[in-house]
Amino acid sequence: MNGVVIPIITPDSFDFRAYMAESEPKAKVLGADTWRNALIESVRSGDKITGARLPWPSTYDNLRFRSGEVTLWQGINGHGKSQLLGQACIGFANQGEPVCLASFEMKPVSTLKRMLRQVAMNDRPTEKVVNSLMDWAKGRFWLYDQLGTVKPEMIYAVIRYCADKLKIKHIVIDSLMKCVRGEDDYNGQKDFVDMLTGLARDLEVHIHLVHHVRKGENEEKVPGKFDSKGSGAIADQVDQVLTVWRNKKKERAIEVMLRQQMQIDDETRKKPDALLICDKNRHGEWEGSTALWYHPQSLQYIGDKRCVPTNMVGL
Template structure:
């Protein structure tokens, strides 16, 4: 078979598509595998707390709602208690040993005598949460930091130039500096920040020149670097207090001196390596996975915000909280006189990143109070009003109404009647009309005729425009209009002319929607978003599928995607009275029947707010295009 054979090409493309789908599935599985937080693992362990107790503390026993044993090794006694039920299920405490408490993940580590990271991995395996191994390249190999000649290094314990600089020029407590093990390297005029793994192993060193008096031996020009080939690790694991692990909470900042500043204020902190790369996240992932709450205190500038955003995307926005400072960074705040009380306030005010349109219920308090207030009756036509608010049909703000009905049944004529009543009854409301099936001046002539209930004349037109001309806005387009242009016109009309009602006639005159069902759904979403954000009402004409002559159409027969009906707040169908039309066609309509039978039917097929549905019979006066309720 020739390579260019269409069937072979189709088979090749099909196989490539299958491989692509498989690749995407692998990526998704790996993402899910990596996104399990310590909080989630702990919660799932609590769901099977008694089984976990049997596994970790087999020497204990159940008594009431608690599992009792002597200690984390399962010894004799009842001082260690694990809650088996209720909102605190999985929490434990050893009353015979101060500070021995936590959740089941802590218990797993304590009972096994292993680091928390290893307990986390074992617990995930026990829960079946590990999934397949990530399909990634082999992990990068890093070398150990070089051995330094001790003669060339100045330990901080000697209270030398390093300590003087950090204490006098950066405001740091000597005890905090010693806790982080900072050293000096006079040959390079630099500070040395040793980076340890949580188990104490030295994995890297960061260097930073620092300005100072010439006699100090420290360089005057700032420069940063690291030991070549070593792991890009976080600085400060060796100084992290036990409480950070117990609370699963830590702060990340952009500088070693800032990390020491936060620690001095009583906030456990780590510093990211120099630069804005993210290789350190891959290296430290297993350790950071154990923290449910990660505060980010990056520099208060554009670069800091960008760096924080990149870190949040990798670590997971759900567990990150952004800290806002009054100055560029933590150490500058310290030098400006800020205290531990200030730091406590900044931490308390830290907030998770804003996800567009995502709100907590408590953030909706004012909107809920407004929602609960009695609402004034919105505009409606007299013959559509029954009993506000539960019966009848109303043109509420923030809603989208779809008008449907077969060709020639009077949809456009009725919407002209609605527009005229809006202008007449609401003195401050503007109306936007996009009737791509008719010229703007023709629509204006019909509105004038309906208003005066007689054929329009030039004097009528002058009077009509004087009365309503500044509140009536037209899209001067015949044929097709793009979504973007239509919505741009609508937004301008809302902002500049105070338009509250938008009439779009019709959906199929919006370019690109005729046979594109998915695009129809997206357009409906855009209209809904517009109505909800502006508090306006949108009237959209949607034609029905072809049906037998004289047959009434309903919401299920709208032409196009089902998303049109699904995304509408209201659906109203307009049709002539088929029985009366049949009599007229057969020349059997008597004057008595003409007077007694209604001409038009308005059927409310959907109304999301109050659920009221119904049919309203109307009399139609062709000379003026006026409607009245049939008796």
């Protein structure tokens, strides 16, 4: 990707001091008439579901991502939650809702390489696709570049900067444990997530928070919202809880078949490679799971057992 630039936000490239200070106090006691237009719009919309969509049509009528909310993306380490969320973010950006991805566990170029394969639909993208992706990303996609631990006040400043100056609508924080002192710092976790929910509401952005769950004795067991590492207040405070789970049992079965030079039977093949589970949906009635199949060459998750990758951005 030499010579090709995608917007990178670093602690040194911008003066965040102004954004670290608390904003001017706003009057919180307002006349009911303040919400007249919002209430009229809610009546006009009726039960119509609104917000940014995920890449899988089966989720369109069940799960959306609206401004002013926080979604917790959780999963066992190595189950693909960051990769799946990255694919979702490509979809958000392509719907005209700009994204900033702040990964404290992965260098920007590694994130972009993964993103490149997802839009190229294969594992050998050309330089032409690189340039097309970079052109597409202008005004749609930003990366915050800082590895390791980060102080909550910096996250506060970055989110405010992204919303104010860049008009970003989706902000990914990957992951929670890089922003608090430890798994047993329950007050720190509660305060941090409380800060995120307040920022999302006040700035009208959607914040996606990545978090790990306890591995447990059996990785084949699908974790729930109460399996998050740390404080139970994390799931309580957010608007949506999504769990990403890989079907390790299927992976092991296929590995045995291949080792024994056996044909993979249809029953095994049609089982999903992963599940995206909605364990909490504060502003919607639906809770359930979506079956996904994994295409390793493109790093895409597909909502169809035929497992054909999709052209996500029309490159």
